[in-house]
Amino acid sequence: MTLNGEPTEFLCSTRQTLLDVLRDELNLTGSKEGCASGDCGACSVMVDDRLVCACLVLGAECDGKTVESIEGMADGENLHPLQQKFLEEAALQCGICTPGVLVAAKALLERNNNPTETEVRYWLAGNLCRCTGYDKIVRAVMSTAADMRENAK
Amino acid sequence: MSSDNRKYKWVGTRQIRPDGHDKVTGRAKFGSDFSLSGMIHGRVLRSPHAHAIIKSIDTSKAEALPGVKAVITSKDFQEQPAELKAAGEGMINYRDMTRNVMAREKALYDGHAVAAVAASTVEVAEAALELISVDYEVLPHVIDVDEAMKEGAPILHEEMVPSGMEVNGPTNIAKFVEFNLGDTKKGFEEAEVVIERSYKTEAVHQGYIEPHAVVASVAEDGQAQIWCCTQGQFQVRAFVAQLLGMPASSIRVTPSEIGGGFGGKTVVYLEPLATLLSKKAGKPVKMIMTREEVFRASGPTSGGSMTYKIGATKAGNITAVEATIKLLAGAFAGAPAGPACMCAVAPYDIKNVYVNGYDVVVNRPKVAAYRAPGAPISAFGAESIIDELAKELGIDPLELRKLNAAKKGTQAAYGPTFREIGYEQTVDIAMKHDHYKAPLGPNQGRGVASGFWFNIGGESSATVNINEDGTAVVISGNPDIGGSRASLALMAAEELGIDYDKVRPIIGDTASIGYNFLTGGSRVTFATGLAVVEAAKDAVRQLCERAAKIWEVDAEGVIWENGHAKPASTNVGDFEPLSLANLAAQAPKTGGPICGHNAQNVQGAGPGFATHICDVEVDPETGSVSILRYTAIQDVGRAIHPSYVEGQIQGGAAQGIGWALNEEYIYNSKGQLDNPGFLDYRIPVASDLPMIDAVMVEVPNDRHPYGVRGVGEVPIVPPMAAVANAIENATGVRMSALPMSPPRLLAALDQADIKEAAE
């Protein structure tokens, strides 16, 4: 598969999910396992440009696919605007949900650079956060969207 | 709203947290992100029965399975004494603890660990579990606190003798506590209005997104390394040492980054198992709980059954309160009955208060702390009945609270007299806030509630090492669950007078820093912060001494200002200020490395108070509740890092809203947990909540150099009553049981309709 822009080979059993492959075979532990049943979103990744839970995709399915995980979000030393905004706006506390939230938020802003608060909340409903109450997360996403619209001018 | 006009350079600013980059890039290592070469994997066999005698366990087939390296059961754990042993601030019952981590005579809840296996892969370990045969004698079970206290209830521990009361024969009551102030009989005689009510709450889980995880490695010489997500690495060390009979010095516990704890990671589940398996197998062992195991086998908080009686004059003066609070402890004693009683009406100045509480065992996982343990439950009752009282008296609910507000000098029902506190300010702000005046539409309602938590101090150690280049490293021992590292760095930077970016805070393992009590009790920014400040001051003292040496003057003649040593006055001499960097560079010549240190048992934690306002809209045909608007006003002492203080307030409020509306443990008739997953254990999702307006009041705690009060726990105390009061305001229906989920609310609304139609 192509992972974060790099051709990547791996071996896995049929039972292993994409999350298992990322974490256990490729040592990319940025995607987290919170539930293994697609209910928490901590394992969110992009597969062929679709936001999915890596725990609900088989590793075997990813042959020939393009996968993007949190590890590919920054461009070398340069953080993605969302990552930077999350730091500035304190949109994380313990940080366990953060990789999943960032991947999901990035997917949103790539499709809709002017989401309403409601649209952000419903888009992120699949990313559980127990620490923040979502307030600063939503603000950070909307603020990044505003920046992106401004920069696009 | 600070009553202190000092201007700070760093304290109070919103810097980027030191661990931030790692956390937004996925680089940060949480509990399950760690691996050691040669590592094998452990899994736990858990009882499917809520209550059963374990007659025998046969592990022979499991041991024979290729790939299995070690199998353990309770016979591998030594018996523990029944008496309580001190560990940090609390008294620990190790006899209970060893049985909780590995069942001995009985399985006491669905999910109770009965055996554990370590094998080359997780699959082999799971296959091995299936080969272990356990001979259970299933017994009747009890999971409800009221049922457990009745005559004839199934008894969990035949030999348990309750503390605080006398009973004839076996009982499920582990403890009885009571707090008395004044004379409630007289107080009720003075009352012109008396209301009595009962309330019930369900057990709820802390709901941290990161399951428990550990890697343990025991070498042939008995030295153990443990890497785990925990709120207290020193607790883990103490517990593993006691349970496994190892000296504390042979165990080194490194806390990973932690994906949420809220009190639930202040205890051990997997750590002793992984350590023992590693010892037996001679290899590092990794163990992770599945989400299902987290719910079935790690401590939620108590469910509660309460009665309240409140009396007041028609003018609104509360003359007496009596309450009984029964809390379920799970399989072993430890429900927070004491704190629940102590916090119940703590925001108020009431002369006659009698509150008692029961800690009752039932066939559920042993409860663990959850953010202000006990207080949200008792506050649900207290703040609901105060709301009813306000309605009965025709007094605005905030006015009523202000009339009876605790102030400096008020004696709390649980003993202490308050120093300077900010409760009344939170009520005043609520009354004047836009939210309180905003218009409401049809099916909409508004509720208010207050809350209190004592916050604690406790043992903290910190070291401030000055590097050769004038930067500094601050080592302390508390896992950072909310951004405390940033606050510690801010305070150190302020004291040292150097840039925040030049201060690197790290969290030491048990071998690298002195004892620290766990991260909890809203204590880190307060107590560990105090130790950090003192350690920084110690470093500053040494820096001044070095300057004095260089200038050949007395140390008393040197002061520290803006990161520089200066002569105290022109009498001392005419010397150019020496920067920290300069002094650091000269350290080898002036006496060697400069390290500030402090270790103490911090006292003087300032209690926290809050008042919340909540607007809801109820769909009268379905019982669905939307939270329209939420404002949380809290006295935070001083917000060292305002963003993270706001974050604590918002997060606590969100958890309280979940507790109010949809979270509960659901059991089937066999006492097995029916909803051990995030699908049916319903924590709030992003679309369930509005923005949560966190308003910080700063009434500094005079026992801390920067006025810090603990902030993390208070915010979860008011929400359940605030939501219930708002629902009552919207519908006229009083919900006295949690959660107020749509089926329950609709049933209550329909009942009310029927009653109204009948009248």
Added chain:
Amino acid sequence: MESIEFQKPETVDEAVKLLQGADGNAKILAGGTDLLVQLRAHMIDPSVIVDIKSIDETRKLNKNADGSYTIGAAVAGAEAHERGDITADWPGVIEAWDLIGSTQIQGRASLGGNLCNASPAGDSVPAMVAAGMTANIAGPDGRRTLPVEEVTAGPGKTNLKKGEFIVSFNLPAKPSNGGDAYLRLIPRTEMDIAVVGCGVALTLDDSGTVTSAKVSLGAVAATVLVVEDAAKAIIGSKLEPEAMSALDAACQAACKPIDDKRGTVEYRTKVAGVLARRAVSIAAERAGKN
């Protein structure tokens, strides 16, 4: 635990052969949002997993010349949601599909999977039924078509024979003056399994009278229900209060729900009526807009 074979056939015939060969021990993989959960929970133990997403027919969403749609059984909700045409024609079906889980689940969730998982609460099913959708099934004996409501046989069970799988669905052309809607009740605002679901499709004449209707309820019986009495209650009416009450009552009467961790019998029954009224109103409003 035995190891599982993974197969990715590129034609329908190959897939059928694989399913036959596994003699009932094969599992189809479309979006995987149910399959992987069940695999992890050891609820199933297949000898082979057949990923059908390499078969063109299962992945295409085509609008046909007559205005009807052919929807591949493995098309993901997120893909359908992006299509302006089907969303405008059958907003109820798309809404229902869209409600299956979170955005992440939507990236994978398919109609084939949602139907064949045969949960009584599957969100897409009442809307598919109300819209009159049929399933195109391929098997060892060739092809056949079944109305969606005849596919499920009970919780977790379908009427598919050994070796059969759903390749695609037919969604009729939107009737002029037609409108559809799907509503569900869940305790939170997202992420929950439906406690009650109601799908409605109807047509109005120019006077605003209901000329045809189909009302379907989910999560209130072992399989999805088609409530004929509910349709009868509103056909010929202009949705006056009496007609709506009759609709409500008919839905309540048709319910055979259970008490479980998501809702009580009493609650589901009552809310079925409430949702039916609301869904009918929305469908009628949409129909009226044409």
